Amino acid sequence: MKSLALACLLASSLYITPSEAKTKAVASFSILGNLVAEIGGNRIEVTTIVGPGADAHVYEPKPTDAQAMAKADVVFVNGLGFEGFQERLIEASGFKKHLVVASRGITALETSNPQDTHNADDHSHEHDHGVIDPHAWHDIGNAKTYIANIADGLCKEDADGCDTFKSNAQDYVARLDQLDSEIKIALSSIPADQRIVITSHDAFAYLGRAYNIRFLAPEGASTESEASAKDVVSIIRQIRTEKARALFVENIADPRLLEQIASETALQIGGELFSDALSSESGPAPTYLDLMRHNTTLLAKAMVGS
């Protein structure tokens, strides 16, 4: 009995000590959670608020989220207005420690989607005069800024780990560069007039700017306001006049609107893009690198198609 008690004590102290020493990080959504985990490695514990497949624009925080925030040493958010729930959650949790805005320093795009500017009479007042587009992670150049901000944020929490974080960041940036070259090669043979596709919400402007692809969407840069009948008519007209190549459903959005547009325009659905969240572990986009590879491979296939 004695040795069993001792073994339990040893096992529990072995179990508890390293986890207590780890920096407790919270990330607001799954894509950011993956980036934070890549840089923090085994020196941190990451909790993600909005998980794989979920929509951060309309997320309602749960009591467990406030508990995770209350225990956190450092919280990472995208910023640019992406996390509508952020202020409420910070208030509910009493979190007063270190908040890192991962997009700090990037050049933000304003959404040019008319759906964001003609909803003046509905509840989305922030859409009246053009909106900052929060989906900056879809540009690999911006992802490098996210990585630098994450490494800086972790260094402030854990000075002993700073060399590790910086070296992890350097390795990760090399993988981003490699992926960027792969994507450029995959898209290089696609003529300019074939680089037009439709998605359900306007989430891919940064990807479009980086790789010269035009994305049209019936819904604006936030999923908060639904596409109106007028939006749908206007996108169908655009599909016909601008000869869009394919429609893509999104992992965080109801596919029915896109299916309806597909049937009215005889345009094919090119697959499912991962816009604002990762897939589950067993899906095609469990990490940021997988997500970017998956999305751009699907896009290239649809735009090449005859």
Ligand SMILES: [Zn+2]
């Ligand atoms: Zn979005």
